[in-house]
Amino acid sequence: MNHVMHSVEFQMSVLLFMALSGYLLASMLKQPSVVGQILAGIIIGPSVFGLITYTGFVSSLGHLGAAILLFTIGLEFKVKDLLQLRYAVIGLFGVVVPWACGFGLALLFDFDPGRATLIGVALSATSIAITADTLREMGKLDSVAAKAIIGAAVIDDVLALLALSISLQVGGGEASLPDIGFMLLKAVVFLVAGVILSQRYLRHWITKLDGTAFAQRYTEAVFVLAMMLAFAYAIVAELMGLSAIVGAFIAGVSLEGVHLKHSRNFHEGADYLRIVFGAIFFVSLGILVDVSAFTTDMFLFLLALTVAAIASKLIGCGLPARLLGMSNKDSIAIGVGMVPRGEIAMVVALLALNSGAIEQAAYIAIVLMSLLTAVFTPLVLRNWVYRPSPHQNKAHQHSAD
Secondary structure, rough: OHHHHOHHHHHHHHHHHHHHHHHHHHHHHOOHHHHHHHHHHHHHHOOOOOOOOOHHHHHHHHHHHHHHHHHHHOOOOOOOHHHOOOHHHHHHHHHHHHHHHHHHHHHHHHOOOHHHHHHHHOOOOOOHHHHHHHHHHHHOOOHHHHHHHHHHHHHHHHHHHHHHHHHHHHHHOOHHHHHHHHHHHHHHHHHHHHHHHHHHHHHHHHHHHHHHHHHHHHOOHHHHHHHHHHHHHHHHHHHHHHHHHHHHHHHHHHHHOOOOOOOOOOHHHHHHHHHHHHHHHHHHHHOOOOOHHOOHHHHHHHHHHHHHHHHHHHHHHHHHHHHHHOOHHHHHHHHOOOOOOOOHHHHHHHHHHHHHOOHHHHHHHHHHHHHHHHHHHHHHHHHOOOOOOOHHHHHHHHHOO
């Protein structure tokens, strides 16, 4: 029996069953599916039943889910919406302010500067997947706030990954100004070249393929090609030291607006993949939590870290948005939407733990902070920022009748 429970087949089945159960249950309760999926991960993870632990297998499936999720979300955005100066300003302050807060907080809790730097980086990166999926569920992906969140979060993610690379090299005494400049150059080249390549060539090739007899006979061919491009971009992003999810997102953005006449809509096919693998990604965040390893001494640090994580994004992103002329509601939505930490924060935590920079308790604190912020944003966006007014609720009820 024990052998069966540790088999890949059993773990895969449990993972998928709980991921999709969390998706359906949260949807039935009219709550963000993200919340149900993360809670499902906690239930089957080491915190409750211990059916699944955060193995390399679970981690790989989770990262695959994040890449597919970001590809489908990228399909909803136009390139011009992501290249605005104000998004860059929001993204920049969305990294600098949280990093400073995390670094200062860690020093107050007697972490040495090297460890404090990594904790600052863990607070810097926004998990695009969590907020974007919540906005998609609410039908808000075309809103001003959503475009600002996604545009700023892409810049935010790239800058945070750059900060992580620099922090690790500084900690090892290997970084120099030329190295830092080269990493920044790679990030810019990838973003610009990736979009130009798709806009000028790949979109044309896809449209041309759609008109061939081959595509009319095999209507799924364009969908297959689109997913190949998503993973190709993810591969290149990883090779360049960026995140695969950034590459997949840029691929989605690059293919936005492609119109097909004969082939099946690859948006629909990608969306079905998102439902399955995106759910696995969110469940994996819950599995990563093991509350038994958390000590009471670190509870105060967790509380302070979570408050700093929320406040620093609200101020670091919401305030610049307001100063740049956005409305109060949109500015609040942007600040709240930038709060979730996810895959990047957890990567930082794992690297810091494996290198001996932090202990297990601090690692769990960062993971729990990521989980709490991941739950915070969907609940606040749905139940406060975008809560329907009584008038809208009555209108919806009348239309339903």
